[in-house]
Each structure stands twice: as C-alpha cells, then as structure tokens.
Amino acid sequence: MNKRLLVIGFVWPEPKSSAAGSRMLQLLEQFQSQGFDITFASTAKKSANTFDLSTLNIATQAIKLNDASFDDFVSQLQPDVVLFDRFMIEEQFGWRVAEQCPDALRILDTEDFHGLRKARELALKQNTELTTELLQNDTTKREIASMYRCDLSLIISEAEIEILTTQFKIDIALLCYVPFLLEPVSKAAQSQLPLFENRGHFITIGNFLHPPNYDAVLYLKQTIWPLIRKQLSKAELHIYGAYESQKVTQLHNEKEGFLIKGFAEDVNAVMKNAKVCLAPLRFGAGLKGKLVDAMQNGTPCVMSSIAAEGMFSFNACQTEPVEVSPEDNSNSITNGFIEDQAETFTQKAVELYTNGNLWKTKQEQGFKILENRFSKTHFTQDFAERIASLQSNIKSHRENNFIGNLLQHQTMQSTKYMSKWIEEKNS
Incomplete structure (x- = not known):
C-alpha cells in the first residue's frame, strides 16, 4: 500500500x-x-x-x-x-x-x-x-x-x-x-528563444494581490519609469499580473508607455518576447518566481537586493559554485544587475536594453544559475x-x-x- x-x-x-x-x-x-x-x-x-x-x-x-x-x-x-x-x-x-x-x-x-x-x-x-x-x-x-x-x-x-x-x-x-x-533549460530550448534584436520592451510580472508586487509597480510608475523614458523615449513597460483591481488598471498610460496588460495566460509567451525584466521590490521574502520566469526565457533582469535575495548565493548542492554579494554586485554572476538606488537601477536597465553583448552574457549566466542552483x-x-x-x-x-x-x-x-x-x- x-x-x-x-x-x-x-x-x-x-x-x-x-x-x-x-x-x-x-x-x-x-x-x-x-x-x-x-x-x-x-x-x-x-x-x-x-x-x-x-x-x-x-x-x-x-x-x-x-x-x-x-x-x-x-x-x-x-x-x-x-x-x-x-x-x-x-x-x-x-x-x-x-x-x-x-x-x-x-x-x-x-x-x-x-x-x-x-x-x-x-x-x-x-x-x-x-x-x-x-x-x-x-x-x-x-x-x-x-x-x-x-x-x-x-x-x-x-x-x-x-x-x-x-x-x-x-x-x-x-x-x-x-x-x-x-528542469534546466536545454541547449535546444535556448536556441529557440527570440534573439536580442527581435525583442522590444521591458516587462514586470506578479500577482497584484501580493502587496510587494503592487508596491513595486507603484515605485516603477512614480520613480523609475520616468527616468528610463528620459533616455529611451519610445520604450514600453508591459506589466502583467493576476487579479488586477481598479487601482492597478488606472495606472495604465499609453502616452507614457506604461501598459497594464493584466493576467498572462502563458507567462513564457510574454516573457520571452521582452528584452529586460524589471523587479524593483522594496520589501518581501522568499524566492521570486518572476526572476525564474525571466531566466527560463532568457530575459535578463535588473532587480533590487530584496528581489535577488537567495537567488544567486552559493549552496552546497551546486556543482559549480555561483557566488554573489549585494554589496559588490558589479562583477557578480547573475542574470542581470542588483541595484537599490533609482538612478543606478535606471542606468543598468538602459544598459541592458541597448547593449546586445552585455545582454547575451547575462542571458547565458541566467541559464547556468538555473542549472547550478535550482535543478531538482x-x-x-x-x-x-x-x-x-x-x-x-x-x-x-x-x-x-x-x-x-x-x-x-x-x-x-x-x-x-x-x-x-x-x-x-x-x-
């Protein structure tokens, strides 16, 4: 039995x-x-x-x-x-x-x-x-x-x-x-993902009932996104999440390129077509599923240290150690950048969005992190x-x-x- x-x-x-x-x-x-x-x-x-x-x-x-x-x-x-x-x-x-x-x-x-x-x-x-x-x-x-x-x-x-x-x-x-x-992302699956030049916008995703996600969207709207648009006037931010309420949908502004997309039936379909994922979480705990979704679809991220917590540090189960320190993240092995200040967060977001070689490097690091850190x-x-x-x-x-x-x-x-x-x- x-x-x-x-x-x-x-x-x-x-x-x-x-x-x-x-x-x-x-x-x-x-x-x-x-x-x-x-x-x-x-x-x-x-x-x-x-x-x-x-x-x-x-x-x-x-x-x-x-x-x-x-x-x-x-x-x-x-x-x-x-x-x-x-x-x-x-x-x-x-x-x-x-x-x-x-x-x-x-x-x-x-x-x-x-x-x-x-x-x-x-x-x-x-x-x-x-x-x-x-x-x-x-x-x-x-x-x-x-x-x-x-x-x-x-x-x-x-x-x-x-x-x-x-x-x-x-x-x-x-x-x-x-x-x-x-499951690690196979080489065959990696090769089928859209290339840098075929992707065209920023993305963030998260259940809107979860308070850290809603706070992050507000922070993007009020602080970070205006700074990004000053440098990338035609860029768009696509915001996905289940259970959007009126307080979320009223943030939608096509003129600003700040687009509330709502529930994503297939997160992979929307994530793989985005160029950069933004995760400026200001509070929270645990591991962030949005970062996993991004790495699985080859989408580099700019994230806060709270968003990155637990994702990249070394653990004994790794076959190849991957280390990161939020205090010294400039050369860390991550799928992007860890930044807590709006100005530097913006700088790295624009850099990832415009630099194809850097973008490819961070994408490859994301695949390695998934295999080394989270392979079941x-x-x-x-x-x-x-x-x-x-x-x-x-x-x-x-x-x-x-x-x-x-x-x-x-x-x-x-x-x-x-x-x-x-x-x-x-x-």
Whole structure:
C-alpha cells in the first residue's frame, strides 16, 4: 500500500497566477515520486485559474474551518504525512491533525518567511532600517511557533535559514532547504528563444494581490519609469499580473508607455518576447518566481537586493559554485544587475536594453544559475531521505523538540480553544 499524504492548502494551486502555485505543484510532484498517494484539501473557493489536480491523479476535498467534520475526514484518511501550506493553516488545523493522527509526520511549507516580509514592509512605511524589534513582530512569533509545533519546516531561501538559525536560534534539525525544483533549460530550448534584436520592451510580472508586487509597480510608475523614458523615449513597460483591481488598471498610460496588460495566460509567451525584466521590490521574502520566469526565457533582469535575495548565493548542492554579494554586485554572476538606488537601477536597465553583448552574457549566466542552483536533481534524493528518516525516528525527533512539546500543552493552545468556541457558537 502506498503512503498517504494530506496537503491542506491556504488556496487551491494556481501556477499561472503565482510562484506559490508553481512551487506547490513541484512539491506534489516530489511526494508522488516518493510513492505517496495525495489528497489536497482546502477551505478556499476555486477560481477560473485553479489547476485541475485530477490530471495528476490527486484527490481533492473541500473542508470547513472551525468544524468537527474535518476531524472525521482526517481520522478516516489516516495520512502518513500532513503538509500545511503556510503557518495560518497549521494554526487552524495542526491541533486537529495532532489529536486525530498523532503518528502522522507534520510538515510546514512556509512558502516564504512571512514575518520577515512584514518586518520589511514596516521598515519601508516607517522609512527606517530593518531592526530586531521590527523583525520580532506578531507575525514572526506566530510563524515560528508554528515551525516548532511541526516536525519539519520547508524553507525556500538560504537567507531565511540563516536568519532563523542565527537570530532566532531554531535547531537546523527542524528546517529543510527546498527551493524551486526546476528542469534546466536545454541547449535546444535556448536556441529557440527570440534573439536580442527581435525583442522590444521591458516587462514586470506578479500577482497584484501580493502587496510587494503592487508596491513595486507603484515605485516603477512614480520613480523609475520616468527616468528610463528620459533616455529611451519610445520604450514600453508591459506589466502583467493576476487579479488586477481598479487601482492597478488606472495606472495604465499609453502616452507614457506604461501598459497594464493584466493576467498572462502563458507567462513564457510574454516573457520571452521582452528584452529586460524589471523587479524593483522594496520589501518581501522568499524566492521570486518572476526572476525564474525571466531566466527560463532568457530575459535578463535588473532587480533590487530584496528581489535577488537567495537567488544567486552559493549552496552546497551546486556543482559549480555561483557566488554573489549585494554589496559588490558589479562583477557578480547573475542574470542581470542588483541595484537599490533609482538612478543606478535606471542606468543598468538602459544598459541592458541597448547593449546586445552585455545582454547575451547575462542571458547565458541566467541559464547556468538555473542549472547550478535550482535543478531538482540537486534536492530530490536528500528530500526523500529526510522524510523517510523522520518517519522512522519520529519519537526521538519530537523528544528533542521540547519547545514544540511545550507549545502543544493545553495552556499554549489558544487557537484550538478559540476554534472550539467558534464551532460551538455556530452549532
């Protein structure tokens, strides 16, 4: 009999709408390769962009918040492993899983470090540096508590592992580095991409419901794009993203070449025809799917250090080390340039847009980065062995996680008793 995995999703996967949706499908593929039968459950409503999981032979189940029907469902399913999609889902369902399936391995997929993203957003709004006080916000406290309650947390960025282990002293035994799990771009595929001279505009892309993406579009509109247009008066910026609202569409201005294009049915089709990708993110966390999309389609980028974080630094899985330092990025191996000041960001954007030789060099570096940093073959075996080892040694693993045990004590389970109160109130 195959092992059983239950994934409790914050939303149903939408790989065409967000990097989170693409990553979820990558994780599902990895668990299937390990011999798991998968059930995906969520309280969210499905949308027109929801991926059809039945095409991957994955069962689906609609579930309810604050409702004992979930207890019956999970007790009957008896999964061997439960994956919580973001800490909010673990808060809502983790205690129910622990009660009904105490032997099931509990894994948190953080997607990105939400507490870090919140701290950077606060720093931006307050026009201050990121401080320890800002980093120790309520979101961080909730998220790290969730990590301790789980047996393993999947972390997408090495930079976030560094913060969690050094600043918050989390035992590395509770963390597992799992970035994007990709196929390298073959030489044949590279040769089919449009050439420099056949591409003709700038591009940026990102789900507009994600606050860092909307902020970046505003920053482009108000600060960077006017500087680029002073030097490239005929250039256009094509802006793609799912779920654009009126506040986004009203930024559209054909005279300025600032064009809101909305949802991209095929990100590869629009990315490969662009000459340069712009990613001036001023806050955020995790790895940026837009940079991966750009590298896969041979489109060099100009990006902020926050956008670049975790994308280019060295890790032990690389076959050929690729190193980058945001403090000294002029000669870094990236698929473009890392710049945080509007003037230098503009300078590098114009340079990439007009210099074919430089553009080709950066394009080739992007292909190498994908192969060296994110080829799934670097991670799949270690990931499978980590899961198997935890399942075999779950008792001792949990005994070594005293803080996790502490947080399971009834005096620490406010979310459990709040849920029970809501359930009773609704009955």
